Every structure is written in C-alpha cells, then in structure tokens.
Amino acid sequence: MIEVKDLHKSFGGTEILKGITTNFEKGKTNLIIGQSGSGKTVFLKCLLGLFNYEQGSIAYDGKVFSKLSENEKRNLRSEIGMVFQGSALFDSMTIAQNVMFPLKMFTKQSKSEMEDRVNFVLKRVNLENAHHKMPSEASGGMQKRVAIARAIVNNPKYLFCDEPNSGLDPKTSIVIDNLIQEITEEYQIITVINSHDMNSVMEIGQKIVFLKNGYKEWEGSKDTIFKTDNASVTDFVYSSNLFKKVRRMYLEENQ
Amino acid sequence: MTYLHNIGAYSLMIVNMFRKPTKWSVMKTLILKDIDDLVIGSIGIVAFISFFVGGVITIQTALNIDNPLIPKYLVGFATRQSIILEFAPTFTSIIMAGKVGSFITSSIGTMRVTEQIDALEVMGINSLNYLILPKTVALMLYPFVIAIGMFLGILGGIAAGVLGGFTSFEDYILGIQTDFTPFHVTYAFVKTFVFAFVLATMPSFYGYYMKGGALEVGKASTTSFVWTSVVIILLNYLLTQMLLS
Ligand SMILES: Nc1ncnc2c1ncn2[C@@H]1O[C@H](COP(=O)(O)OP(=O)(O)OP(=O)(O)O)[C@@H](O)[C@H]1O
Ligand SMILES: [Mg+2]
Numbered sequence: 001m002i003e004v005k006d007l008h009k010s011f012g013g014t015e016i017l018k019g020i021t022t023n024f025e026k027g028k029t030n031l032i033i034g035q036s037g038s039g040k041t042v043f044l045k046c047l048l049g050l051f052n053y054e055q056g057s058i059a060y061d062g063k064v065f066s067k068l069s070e071n072e073k074r075n076l077r078s079e080i081g082m083v084f085q086g087s088a089l090f091d092s093m094t095i096a097q098n099v100m101f102p103l104k105m106f107t108k109q110s111k112s113e114m115e116d117r118v119n120f121v122l123k124r125v126n127l128e129n130a131h132h133k134m135p136s137e138a139s140g141g142m143q144k145r146v147a148i149a150r151a152i153v154n155n156p157k158y159l160f161c162d163e164p165n166s167g168l169d170p171k172t173s174i175v176i177d178n179l180i181q182e183i184t185e186e187y188q189i190i191t192v193i194n195s196h197d198m199n200s201v202m203e204i205g206q207k208i209v210f211l212k213n214g215y216k217e218w219e220g221s222k223d224t225i226f227k228t229d230n231a232s233v234t235d236f237v238y239s240s241n242l243f244k245k246v247r248r249m250y251l252e253e254n255q
Numbered sequence: 256m257t258y259l260h261n262i263g264a265y266s267l268m269i270v271n272m273f274r275k276p277t278k279w280s281v282m283k284t285l286i287l288k289d290i291d292d293l294v295i296g297s298i299g300i301v302a303f304i305s306f307f308v309g310g311v312i313t314i315q316t317a318l319n320i321d322n323p324l325i326p327k328y329l330v331g332f333a334t335r336q337s338i339i340l341e342f343a344p345t346f347t348s349i350i351m352a353g354k355v356g357s358f359i360t361s362s363i364g365t366m367r368v369t370e371q372i373d374a375l376e377v378m379g380i381n382s383l384n385y386l387i388l389p390k391t392v393a394l395m396l397y398p399f400v401i402a403i404g405m406f407l408g409i410l411g412g413i414a415a416g417v418l419g420g421f422t423s424f425e426d427y428i429l430g431i432q433t434d435f436t437p438f439h440v441t442y443a444f445v446k447t448f449v450f451a452f453v454l455a456t457m458p459s460f461y462g463y464y465m466k467g468g469a470l471e472v473g474k475a476s477t478t479s480f481v482w483t484s485v486v487i488i489l490l491n492y493l494l495t496q497m498l499l500s
Contacts, residue, residue: 050376050377070275071275074379074380076379077379078378080377082377082378084370084374086370088371090371090374091369091371105278105378
C-alpha cells in the first residue's frame with residue numbers, strides 16, 4: 001500500500017497541493033482525476049520523489065520514502081514503472097532499445113530472453129512492427145504505447161501512469177486501460193493513474209481521487225461516482241451531455 | 256551568492272557522478288559512443304584549424320623579424336613554442352568549448368526538458384553517472400587530439416614557411432629542435448587533461464541543472480560556452496603560474 005499523509009507542495013510561494021491524504025491499495029487501479037492544472041502531475045512526481053515537498057509523508061508498504069537512504073531509494077525505484085505525460089522516451093535509442101533498457105540495467109537476462117520479453121510487451125500494447133523506429137519517427141500515440149511497454153517490461157511492483165491514453169484513439173485507449181487493469185490484478189501491483197479521460201474513469205476506476213484547488217475534493221470509485229451529489233464532481237465528470245445522459249440512465253436503472 | 260551556489264552544486268555533481276555506478280557492460284557502450292561523438296568527431300576541425308594557424312604563426316613571425324642579427328631558425332623555434340605552449344592546448348580547448356561543450360549542454364539539456372533524466376532517476380539509475388561519467392572518460396582521450404593538433408600545427412608552419420619562401424626547410428627544422436625542453440610538453444599535456452575534465456563536466460553541469468523548455472536549452476548552451484571558456488582561460492593562467500614559474 002502507498003500511504004500519502006497531508007502532502008503540501010508549492011512552487012515559488014504558490015501552493016499547488018494543500019494537504020492531500022489518501023492511500024492506494026495493491027491490485028487496484030487508482031485514478032487521480034481533476035482539471036488541467038489541478039496538480040495531478042505534481043502529485044505524481046511527489047510520490048516518485050522527483051519533487052521535494054514542504055510537508056507531509058509518503059510511505060511505500062510502510063517505508064517512509066523521505067527517510068530512505070540514497071541506495072534504498074534507488075532499490076525501491078527499480079521496482080517502479082512510470083509513464084510520463086510526455087512519454088520521455090530516450091531519443092538516442094530505437095523503440096525496441098527503449099523497452100529493453102530496464103531489462104538491460106536491472107536483470108541478468110540473456111539477449112534472446114530480453115528480446116522475447118520486449119516482443120511480448122510490445123505486442124501487448126499493439127505495436128508489432130515498429131521495433132527499429134526511432135521515437136522521433138513514431139506518432140504521439142505510438143510513443144505513449146512504447147512508454148507503457150517500457151514501464152511494464154520489468155514487472156514493476158508499482159506502476160504510475162500520467163495520462164496513459166491521452167493522444168490515443170478510443171479503441172486503443174480501451175486496449176491500454178484493460179491492459180493496465182489486467183496486469184494490476186494479475187501481478188497484484190499498485191497502480192496510480194492520472195487521467196481526465198471519462199471513459200477510463202468509468203472502465204477502470206476502482207478507486208478515484210478527485211483533486212480540486214489543491215485539495216482532495218472527493219474520493220470514491222467508478223460505482224459511487226454515479227451516485228455522488230458532490231457538485232464539483234458532477235460538474236467535472238458530467239460536463240458533457242453524453243455523460244449527463246449516461247448518468248441519468250444509470251441512476252434510473254439502479255433505483 | 257549564485258556563484259558560490261553553483262560552485263557547490265558543481266562539486267556535489269562531481270562527487271555524485273561516481274556514486275552507484277552503472278553496469279560495466281552498459282557503461283562500456285556509452286563510453287565508446289562518446290569517444291566517437293566527442294573525440295573522433297573533433298579530430299577533423301582541430302586538424303584543419305591547427306594546420307592553418309601553424310602556417311599563419313610562421314608567416315607572421317617571419318615577417319616580424321627583419322633584423323639581420325636575429326638567426327633565421329627563430330621562425331621555427333617561435334612557431335613550435337607558440338603551438339606547444341598555448342595554441343594547441345588552450346586555444347583549441349576554447350574552440351572545443353564551442354563544439355563539444357555546446358553539444359553536451361544541449362543534448363543533456365534536451366534530456367532534462369523532455370523528462371528523460373527524470374525517467375532515468377525514476378528507474379533508480381544514477382543519471383549523473385549514466386550521462387556525465389562516460390563523457391568525462393571519453394574526453395580523457397582528448398590529449399591525443401591535441402597531440403595531433405601540435406603535430407599538424409608545426410607541419411602547417413613548414414608548409415607555409417617553406418612554400419611561401421619565408422624560411423628554408425633546414426632553418427625551420429633547426430628551429431624546432433633548438434632548446435627543446437621536454438617539460439614544456441608535459442606542461443602542455445597537464446593543461447590539456449585539466450581542460451578535458453572541464454570540457455566534459457562544465458557543459459554537463461549547465462545542461463543537467465537547466466530549467467525550462469527548448470528556448471532555455473539554447474540559452475544554456477551559450478552560458479555554458481561563456482563560462483567554460485572563462486574557466487579554461489583562468490585555469491590556464493593558474494597552471495602556467497604554478498608549473499612554469
Ligand atoms: N516545475 C514547476 N514549476 C512551477 N510551477 C509548476 C511546475 N510544475 C507544475 N507547476 C504548476 O503546478 C500546477 C499544477 O500543474 P500540473 O502539471 O500538476 O497539472 P495537471 O493536473 O497535471 O494538468 P494536466 O491535466 O494539464 O496535465 C500548474 O499551475 C502549474 O503551473
Ligand atoms: Mg499533468
């Protein structure tokens with residue numbers, strides 16, 4: 001379990017996170033939602049220790065991150081897979097080399113074992129014929145999928161995804177969402193996903209944390225999000241007419 | 256204040272560069288790639304500049320000696336001294352601060368702004384070790400480039416001097432052998448090693464710790480060039496004072 005307690009983070013006097021407390025469980029897909037600029041990326045980067053925060057604590061399975069030694073931090077991090085909002089692929093390497101990178105760095109597998117594994121994960125993200133392309137030659141959606149493949153290739157214990165399906169078509173989005181949920185359940189990992197894609201929220205939101213103005217405005221799941229009467233949540237989630245309709249029908253059906 | 260802060264941050268960077276080393280099999284390929292990019296890739300320009308500057312030094316020296324009491328071999332002697340003591344080690348390094356330095360700053364800076372450095376860190380990789388150490392090791396071969404530069408500078412001197420009729424081949428050869436002090440070569444290579452270290456680490460520092468986006472990458476390259484040159488010039492002064500006086 002990842003436990004976050006009273007997390008405060010500001011940039012140059014502007015407080016972005018004003019005390020977030022929540023926790024993320026094993027084997028569940030946890031979603032952070034909120035408007036653009038609400039601090040989702042900042043929150044995720046605090047979790048990963050990429051940003052220092054002024055106050056609060058973050059514990060990974062009981063180990064408080066800020067109290068770990070440099071070495072313990074690195075060991076913990078080698079069990080983390082992360083998909084950055086901008087993919088962050090290594091642009092001097094081909095797609096296949098990008099995906100193979102964590103294996104090369106942290107395992108003692110033979111070349112052919114690594115290649116098999118790379119082929120396997122690239123297949124799972126629906127990328128079979130792009131091994132030798134450079135990231136700059138791949139489309140935005142392809143880059144995203146390579147980033148996901150790179151994040152999961154070494155079977156991480158913790159998986160963080162910053163908007164994994166922004167820039168993907170609806171069909172590929174669903175494939176990616178289902179993939180993330182599958183591996184989360186299959187390997188019992190802790191998955192935290194930033195998203196403002198309502199499809200994902202409804203599909204895989206086993207736990208949903210809604211950020212607004214630096215606070216945790218609401219917390220629930222894809223089932224309770226239909227029933228909540230928190231005005232900010234309904235305003236954000238059901239901002240499109242389609243979702244308004246979906247919600248009405250859901251509530252009628254489940255009365 | 257910011258200078259002190261930068262000096263502190265730079266020193267910490269150097270220390271941390273040696274922590275948690277990357278696997279040797281990976282490091283080896285990184286070093287070879289950087290040798291190719293930074294060292295082999297610089298030979299051409301260094302050779303070109305050295306040859307022609309050697310020629311110019313010879314012509315200028317010859318033209319400035321019109322007193323018949325000064326022996327003719329002085330042309331070769333002066334060319335050799337200028338090239339070995341200053342031109343090859345110091346001025347080539349300033350040119351390299353532009354070529355190699357801005358390449359290092361912009362490539363590491365781009366990795367910073369596109370979060371590739373964060374991606375390395377999140378994986379638990381010591382990104383300082385992964386990115387900067389291979390460049391530092393690769394540039395330890397930089398003295399070879401300078402040696403080539405010295406040789407070609409003196410050769411350029413012969414070519415321009417003899418072909419242009421400014422000196423005779425025999426006088427020039429006599430000149431470059433006159434009063435040869437081996438320690439001068441040692442001095443030149445000590446400087447070169449120090450400059451190589453500066454050339455690898457200072458531009459890396461400016462790239463690694465930059466903030467912002469693509470625009471700032473450009474600015475960082477410029478700042479890096481300016482400060483790398485300033486530091487090379489100052490170190491040149493200090494080392495000369497220490498080693499030659
Ligand atoms: N490095 C930084 N320096 C200063 N301010 C920052 C920095 N990173 C983020 N911010 C500010 O923090 C706030 C939250 O940004 P963040 O990137 O977390 O938003 P987000 O919820 O991820 O938005 P989006 O959905 O558009 O990705 C923004 O106001 C942003 O300007
Ligand atoms: Mg974001």
